[in-house]
Amino acid sequence: MDSSAPFRLAQRAARIRPSIIREILNLAARPGVISLAGGLPSPDVFPVERIRTAVDTVLRESPREALQYAPTEGYAPLREWVARQLSQHQGLKVEASDVLITIGSQQGLDLIGKALLDPGSTVAVETPTYVGALQAFNPYEAAYASVPGDAEGPLPEALQGVRDARFLYLVPNFQNPTGACIGEARRAALADAARAAGLPLVEDNPYGELWFDAPPPRSISSHWPEGSVYLGSFSKILSPGLRLGYVVAPRTLMPKLVQAKQAADLHTPIFNQHIVHRMVSSGLLDDHVPLIRQRYREQRDAMQQALQRHLGDRCRWTVPGGGMFFWVEVPEGIDTMARLETAVAAGVAYVPGFAFYADQSRHNLLRLSFVTVSPEQIDRGVGLMARALGLSH
Amino acid sequence: MDSSAPFRLAQRAARIRPSIIREILNLAARPGVISLAGGLPSPDVFPVERIRTAVDTVLRESPREALQYAPTEGYAPLREWVARQLSQHQGLKVEASDVLITIGSQQGLDLIGKALLDPGSTVAVETPTYVGALQAFNPYEAAYASVPGDAEGPLPEALQGVRDARFLYLVPNFQNPTGACIGEARRAALADAARAAGLPLVEDNPYGELWFDAPPPRSISSHWPEGSVYLGSFSKILSPGLRLGYVVAPRTLMPKLVQAKQAADLHTPIFNQHIVHRMVSSGLLDDHVPLIRQRYREQRDAMQQALQRHLGDRCRWTVPGGGMFFWVEVPEGIDTMARLETAVAAGVAYVPGFAFYADQSRHNLLRLSFVTVSPEQIDRGVGLMARALGLSH
Numbered sequence: 001m002d003s004s005a006p007f008r009l010a011q012r013a014a015r016i017r018p019s020i021i022r023e024i025l026n027l028a029a030r031p032g033v034i035s036l037a038g039g040l041p042s043p044d045v046f047p048v049e050r051i052r053t054a055v056d057t058v059l060r061e062s063p064r065e066a067l068q069y070a071p072t073e074g075y076a077p078l079r080e081w082v083a084r085q086l087s088q089h090q091g092l093k094v095e096a097s098d099v100l101i102t103i104g105s106q107q108g109l110d111l112i113g114k115a116l117l118d119p120g121s122t123v124a125v126e127t128p129t130y131v132g133a134l135q136a137f138n139p140y141e142a143a144y145a146s147v148p149g150d151a152e153g154p155l156p157e158a159l160q161g162v163r164d165a166r167f168l169y170l171v172p173n174f175q176n177p178t179g180a181c182i183g184e185a186r187r188a189a190l191a192d193a194a195r196a197a198g199l200p201l202v203e204d205n206p207y208g209e210l211w212f213d214a215p216p217p218r219s220i221s222s223h224w225p226e227g228s229v230y231l232g233s234f235s236k237i238l239s240p241g242l243r244l245g246y247v248v249a250p251r252t253l254m255p256k257l258v259q260a261k262q263a264a265d266l267h268t269p270i271f272n273q274h275i276v277h278r279m280v281s282s283g284l285l286d287d288h289v290p291l292i293r294q295r296y297r298e299q300r301d302a303m304q305q306a307l308q309r310h311l312g313d314r315c316r317w318t319v320p321g322g323g324m325f326f327w328v329e330v331p332e333g334i335d336t337m338a339r340l341e342t343a344v345a346a347g348v349a350y351v352p353g354f355a356f357y358a359d360q361s362r363h364n365l366l367r368l369s370f371v372t373v374s375p376e377q378i379d380r381g382v383g384l385m386a387r388a389l390g391l392s393h
Numbered sequence: 394m395d396s397s398a399p400f401r402l403a404q405r406a407a408r409i410r411p412s413i414i415r416e417i418l419n420l421a422a423r424p425g426v427i428s429l430a431g432g433l434p435s436p437d438v439f440p441v442e443r444i445r446t447a448v449d450t451v452l453r454e455s456p457r458e459a460l461q462y463a464p465t466e467g468y469a470p471l472r473e474w475v476a477r478q479l480s481q482h483q484g485l486k487v488e489a490s491d492v493l494i495t496i497g498s499q500q501g502l503d504l505i506g507k508a509l510l511d512p513g514s515t516v517a518v519e520t521p522t523y524v525g526a527l528q529a530f531n532p533y534e535a536a537y538a539s540v541p542g543d544a545e546g547p548l549p550e551a552l553q554g555v556r557d558a559r560f561l562y563l564v565p566n567f568q569n570p571t572g573a574c575i576g577e578a579r580r581a582a583l584a585d586a587a588r589a590a591g592l593p594l595v596e597d598n599p600y601g602e603l604w605f606d607a608p609p610p611r612s613i614s615s616h617w618p619e620g621s622v623y624l625g626s627f628s629k630i631l632s633p634g635l636r637l638g639y640v641v642a643p644r645t646l647m648p649k650l651v652q653a654k655q656a657a658d659l660h661t662p663i664f665n666q667h668i669v670h671r672m673v674s675s676g677l678l679d680d681h682v683p684l685i686r687q688r689y690r691e692q693r694d695a696m697q698q699a700l701q702r703h704l705g706d707r708c709r710w711t712v713p714g715g716g717m718f719f720w721v722e723v724p725e726g727i728d729t730m731a732r733l734e735t736a737v738a739a740g741v742a743y744v745p746g747f748a749f750y751a752d753q754s755r756h757n758l759l760r761l762s763f764v765t766v767s768p769e770q771i772d773r774g775v776g777l778m779a780r781a782l783g784l785s786h
Contacts, residue, residue, distance in 0.1 A: 004645045006620045010511045016652045043457035064436035067632035103658035110657045118403045135656045227399045239460035243662040252397045259409045263528045264503045265496035269636040
């Protein structure tokens with residue numbers, strides 16, 4: 001019996017499901033629990049006064065434009081700013097007309113799925129990968145092919161084996177969940193292999209500005225622009241609550257993405273686009289983002305020390321050069337999902353690693369975020385976690 | 394040859410196309426042309442100072458919440474406000490948990506399509522209907538069945554003939570393009586017929602607050618809540634540029650809509666939701682919307698007089714009791730699309746009626762908007778249009 005009667009659900013609705021990560025975060029959200037589970041940026045670094053100033057200026061100078069319906073493609077000056085930024089820092093030769101402003105980069109993933117995925121189409125993904133992308137592609141009834149990797153990133157020689165995929169989805173900078181950053185040589189090799197395989201690339205870059213030691217290499221897309229879609233976001237450097245991201249796509253694909261966007265919501269809030277344009281064009285990246293980097297770097301260092309202290313000889317991880325996450329491998333046989341409830345009861349939450357695999361999950365991994373917790377909380381949380389996992393000294 | 398190479402487009406991409414209305418509006422957007430074509434609200438009635446005050450309060454009292462990631466369902470106090478409002482004015486017994494906040498009501502239509510439409514599924518529509526809804530449903534490869542109507546609205550006895558459709562889409566209040574408002578008895582009869590046919594209803598109400606003479610009857614959904622989805626919007630009463638709308642759905646369907654929303658963009662900008670909640674909870678509807686009604690009513694009256702003066706004995710129309718549009722039937726044999734270029738060259742733009750039909754277009758109709766033009770411009774524009782159509786005295 002169809003419990004949705006009188007509504008008859010589309011076939012794809014069976015693939016529209018709650019996010020397992022969100023369910024885990026709900027489980028972890030208990031008062032008094034130190035959450036190393038979250039994927040939220042620190043609200044301590046929201047530029048509140050600069051937003052207020054930008055709003056004042058926008059409402060004084062252009063209220064009739066900033067509150068009205070607007071072009072689907074986005075606010076032209078913001079598109080121009082993005083194009084300049086990517087030309088300078090990502091090696092992408094793009095113009096404003098190559099940029100579509102979206103509701104966070106998540107919407108970019110949805111539009112890509114809508115334009116490129118038929119039921120049963122394969123999407124090639126990293127192992128592990130960002131689960132929000134799987135969630136975006138699932139309603140289009142995608143299948144997944146996990147591309148094997150090594151310490152440098154996905155293996156270029158593996159791409160021929162997934163050449164029938166509609167595209168390869170990648171987060172090359174400080175990936176969620178692994179924190180890994182693909183090196184320059186591997187980027188070029190991946191782009192070459194993708195071109196040779198006729199396999200388009202979807203490069204998602206929410207964390208690239210959050211580097212602590214050195215900026216990441218230029219985008220993979222810059223090595224094969226006509227075969228690549230690039231996604232960016234203002235969520236991690238400014239505010240997720242404004243929901244602004246962007247997609248850069250070749251001219252062979254962009255019209256379909258714009259038309260899909262128009263069908264989906266007409267356009268991204270133009271008020272928000274005016275506000276963010278005011279902020280970035282007055283130099284936000286130059287003087288605000290370094291503050292975020294410094295704060296997160298200190299917390300990254302605190303987590304590295306805590307992991308060394310509490311788990312040093314039992315577990316493996318790589319120190320992330322940016323972003324928000326450590327990816328920790330615990331000894332075989334410890335199921336991090338099975339231990340989560342014990343950990344939360346003890347006062348600490350993490351995200352079990354199995355949730356980040358498109359298939360063939362591994363169960364002895366976990367993701368830790370260091371950005372919303374103080375160095376003291378980090379040390380205490382990692383210590384509690386070590387005990388809950390049966391790994392304390 | 395596939396011009397999108399190396400990208401392979403999904404089958405549905407053939408149905409993702411530019412909006413013909415937008416193309417017409419681009420054609421009509423020439424300097425010096427009086428536009429009776431637009432569908433935009435008047436920027437003269439944007440409550441700019443109230444928005445500024447609301448932003449100040451939000452940034453002072455809850456910046457960490459208003460700028461952070463947020464629940465997919467929406468800001469709880471705004472959902473509560475919507476639920477109360479609909480319970481009081483639309484006869485809907487709803488709670489906050491029945492409300493999903495979306496990017497305008499357009500996104501609600503997209504989510505409904507995603508959850509309910511398979512390729513080839515039929516959507517039953519009014520004749521004519523809102524083309525933005527067709528644009529939202531097209532990417533899901535919908536077919537359409539036009540439901541015949543009379544002066545009172547769609548014919549209840551026609552619903553058995555479309556009982557295999559996934560739903561009937563309706564704009565009962567001051568419809569775009571016709572301006573028509575379905576009466577109370579017809580609403581009840583439509584809901585009864587839909588229930589008997591097992592045909593769900595999707596009721597879209599962007600214009601209901603813009604009544605000039607008397608409020609419209611309570612929602613059709615209130616006659617069959619378990620079979621109806623109701624959509625509303627803040628675009629016409631506050632600002633379209635903030636992109637806030639909402640969907641009310643039965644509990645049998647809501648989880649799929651929420652999960653589809655999460656996959657599509659995680660959530661609606663929470664900053665915007667805080668701002669609008671501040672405004673509506675401080676009584677915006679009571680003291681701002683009457684100003685919009687008064688202004689639009691005067692312009693409606695001016696257009697009625699202009700139509701009488703310039704076209705009175707040659708054309709037919711009904712005076713709309715609210716909303717933004719007149720729907721004018723010109724004599725058979727005059728093709729309003731064919732005459733548009735002449736009209737624009739003469740200094741006035743309208744939207745040809747053929748664009749508003751899912752099938753079986755009629756060509757001797759046109760839509761006129763009265764909300765962004767002064768009474769003087771309305772009179773001059775209608776006069777110019779009469780000459781361009783060969784109908785002047």
